[in-house]
Amino acid sequence: MNLPYLIFAESESSFVEQQSATSEDSLSPPLNNSDLETISSESIEQGSENGINKSTDFEVQDSTHGTTETRNTHIMGESSLDGTEKEDLATTLPLIKLSSHIQSYGWQETSASSVVSAGTIGEGKRLEALSLSVTGGKIEYSAHVQSYGWQEYVSDGEVAGSFGQGKRLEAIKIRLSEELEKKYDIYYRVHVQTLGWLDWASNGEPAGTASIAKRIESLQVSIVAKNNPAPGKIDNPFYASLPKLSLFTHIQSQGNKSTSGILNVSGGTTGIAKRMEGISLAVFDPLLSGGIEYRVHVQSYGWQPYHSNGGFAGTSGESKRLEAIQIRLTGELATSYDIYYRTHIQKKGWTEWTQNDEPSGSLGLAYRMEAIQIVIQAKNLPALSSNNGNIAFYGKVKADSSLGTTPKQADFINEHISTARELGQKYKLYPSVLLAQACLESSYGTSALAKNAQNYFGLKYRNNEDAIGIYPSETQEWDEENGIYYNVIADFSKYKDFQNSAQGYSKRIRNGVSWDSLRYQGVWRENTSSFKDATKALTNTYATDPNYGTKLNTLISNWRLYDFD
Template sequence: MKKTQRLLATAMTPLLILQCLLTPLSVWADTLQVQPEATDYSDGAASSSKDEGPVLSNEQQGAEVEQPTVSDDDSSSSVSSESTSNATDSAKPENDVSTVFGSVSYQTHVQDIGWQAPVSNGMTAGTTGRAKRVEALKINLLSQDGSPLGNDSISVQSHISGIGWELQPVGNGRASGTVGQSRAIEAIKLSLSGSLSDSYDIWYRVHSANVGWLGWASNGEPAGTQGYAYQIEAIQIKVLPKYAQDAPARGDAFRDHSQEPPTVSYRSHVSNVGWMGAVADGKTSGVIDSRNAIEALSLGVNWYGHGGSISSRAHVSGIGWQDWSSGVIGTTGQSRSIEAVQFKLNGEISATYGIWYRVYASKLGGWLGWTSNGSPAGSVGKGAAIQGVQILLVEKSGSAPGDTLNHFIGATDVLSGSSLGLNGKSLGSVQGKSILLGSENGSEPLTSLSISFDNQEILGSIDYFGFFEFGGWSGAVSDGAALNSKNDGRVLKAVRLTLTGDLSKAYDVWYRCFDSKKGWLGWACNGSDAGATISGSFLKAVEVRIVGKGAGAPGITDGAFVSDASADCAHVVYQAHSANRGWSPSVLDGQDAGTTGKSLSLQALNVSLSGVDDDSQIEARAHVANIGWQEWRSAGYVGTVGQGLAIQALELRLNGSLANQYDIYYRVHSAGYGWLGWAKNGDSAGTTGLNIQIEAVQIKLVANGGDPGTSSKPAFISTPALTLQVHVATLGWMNPVGNGGVAGTTDRSLAIEALKLNVSSSVSGGIEYSAHVQDVGWQGWASNGNVAGTVGRAKRTEALKIRLTGDLSNYFDVWYRAYCQDFGWLDWASNGQPAGTSTIGCRVDRFK
């Protein structure tokens, strides 16, 4: 019997070998007993240099053994459209081996290599230790008979460098990622279909550049990195039964840069050392236990995927508090030490984190206490330089990193303010719990204020508004910003101040104004109006005080704000900007604005109504040298500032109900002409085409039909339009020419026999002319288009006289010359002088 069995076994051996050759490797492998892997799949991420991870044999790893490559058939863009056969097209019995999961096979497209040969069941696809990116990935789920499962049996999605997560996952046997674009896969998500996922889990992990092997993920969880630009270099994938005892332990499989906390980095410029290297998150910057002071600081915050910034400022020896800055604070090259600092967060980061900091000052005993979010750290008035600083970010709910006592030595929550007068003139800077901006004794009107807190201990801001003579109430500005940063001449008439945040809970802000007509007004508080909007007045000073909450007014509160919106009549207020002088104080109701007798051009003009409680307003426009007529404006000045361009003409008009009651009259003082006549309601005043500057202006409101005053001069003067037409022998009347044109013929020896002149002007008057005619002599004066000379008598014109009449002669000269036979062009003559010849019989060929 045993002999028979041996003979049968010998005879069957070739058949078994043939069976093995014809059976798919995956099915054949499943019939063998699987030896347990010497692998601890709970192994965490290894460093890229060691590149260890689970301990697999060389063949299992697939990274140390050179893998064959396959043809790179994919397109150079997306590779997700690669087609494979779908094994689920026809219905098959539930237990058919072609529909039951057998194994997983996967392959990677690697930088400089292309598609590698497939590996399976936890082996490594890709490379390690060679810094080569995985660019694409294909996964094949195979049935027990070795045929691929359906396209929808698995979902594969990649996060691609420069693109992000693929919009649509790909299915079984299809490629995820790109080929030919030099883009790395940085993370993957793999999941099985509903029916397959009921029985199996898919496990996977990746080897990322700069990290090494990350932990295992499963069933759609991300594996890899996002936001770091770390390429995947290798991948391992396993499909295991649900609750398999040999399933890997989950680890740190995915790192998302946007989920990491922000970091703050900073570096110091130290005396005798220079700029030091940057440190971060609470480490010491500077050189403590030394005399080398910090002179400058540079800070930055990094929170990937989020917004935010840091504002800083420093109290510098010999300078004081600098302005808030997003860049470097302090100084370099000036041997000035920083004595105190303030830092605060802006934007999105400020809603989640606070910024904490402390300084080291050897003169004050070393490290001072911690403080945060804009509060000062250091000292003022002690001459104590800081030698070190520590800064870190703490979540809003977190506690201080250490002791907070004695973080600042000096007065806190001190007001700091500055003010400006006309043309940007500085009126000084002040500090204290009570500050005076401007001067009650000076004549300079206030045009801008800046108010802030120094050594601020309590969080919050100070907001302030201004009522301007030309424009009304402004929007709010805060914390040291200029109330009016433009050189537009507008003077302040009233103010309004408020505190925000915790400052408003700890303090009241009181303020009062000194008006140029009313003097000191009453005290106002916490957003109430203070000042006066009466016509022709302006603020000369504003006093501001910070007092404890509820402490009461510093003085009388009656009459803090005076308004004349219900005044008996309307007023027009205007203000001139003159060459070499800038803005002058405003005037009203017919007074001179500008200069006379100084040859200083008017370059800009503010104009508005006062004492009006409706929507009536004045519109203005100016004719400016090198520009021409500007557009109509109802707010802001007309003309230009800082360009040296003269206003040459003006037009003003009323809008609103006031136009039914008043006419607006205006006149200008023009160089060389003096005061011109009155214009009204949109008419032009001044000159155009003559390059003559306006030097002063008067504006007034006059009841409809009223008289602004007498003037014999025109309100507006423009270059007259002149036409000259001549009658030439044998040719007749020629086409007319304009001012400066030549009438007649050239090189034809044809005499001018007659001529006609016309002039059109905004100024009253006309033009007269007389011809000296062959055999006749001087004719009488002709005018305004009538004929001088003869027509049809073949008599040559030998000379000409021209003169202006009426007001036109007061503002213009007329110049002319003749081209005469045998002489050519003769010299210019003007205003009635003869041009040409007489008694010698020479014809005139041309006139100009």
């Protein structure tokens, strides 16, 4: 079908669904996950004990906007930085004094130190202005201010930014005078709305963002001797652009909807029982290569092929519900960012957040997907979490008498799908293969080995593994020379439950055996193109039965276990 031209918004988009801000079903995602960080500072606590938290009134002239304000300063003390030793720094390095004007709080001031911090985290407060001074020389600084852009450099206690106008600081630049610059480097980093802490900038480089409407919430400044290591990473201190997402959805009885936003986008409906029937996504970043790929699970059709960068996934005019989705970034975007998403599904509400090509939604339950939220987040930030008690993906298989499968067998599989998916992700294995082997090796949990030893994978005992004991049992082996099966008594591993058994299996596949650590490398996802490659690699390695792979493939196909891969 032909899609409408998607316009990328210059600011964060409003969500499709207009709901109360207090509604539990609000489409607005919790983007401030990184704001859960706190500035930990031993010296702040010590400062309180030593009585340095004092209030003082004095007037400050705003040289940029010609206004005067009385500051009530709250001396916060020195900030501690991860990995920074503070011993004797105060006597060997110049001391910085930092004052900041914070939304709602007014002026705040730190005590002089070689490492200082200002601002708030987790309160959604903008930093509006700052002033700096340094002992032994001159310090200059410039601010990028909402609506005004970059201001001229000011120095030595003058105000950069604004106050009384409700304007956010978006970026800063700081540099030392020539005398100090010969001996020292000045490093600084900022905590930015929805992005968290950016990397360190130095010596006049910009730190923060521009043209993307993000407030600075906190600032750290550190002075170090020339040629000494930086306080932390220095790769990405400044963003002049961020990825922009566009979302197109086709909704039951409502037709086509489109929206876009920087770093996040939402679409669909909640509370009115409308199915999503189709979706397309696009992402644009002027500095980074790459794109976005996605596939959907559609009623009656199952998983469709991946689409990319505006391709339509799903159906239109067929009244088929979307049930699940997978989304991933590609190229440089995938290197710099994670993509998170969650879906609102029938009877369950919002799923937990998942990321980077993991499925969200449901399978085998006939639940419609009603809405979706998508967030792009810089690598290494804390993972998004709803903490709503839900999971990201609900799956279920059903028995089919025409295939000879039974409800009890289906119950066995459904009980262990979540474990298979969890371990498949952790050890980079196929959940479908794990489930099929559990069905085959344990006769759907009914074998004596499964009942008496919780061993669902026919694992022989090996030292230093997860087993809790040994269980001798009779087993069949294949005599290739004579073409017959024969029975032997072998020592099998005993486990405490299915989870323990499945983990032992996963480690065995990953770590091999004592005489060959790569024995099962042909089963690993990175070495295969589909589950069929994995089942083929298990034949004559994991089991001597020459038909082992074929039996596993039949189980996977009959139960559609590949849906969980």
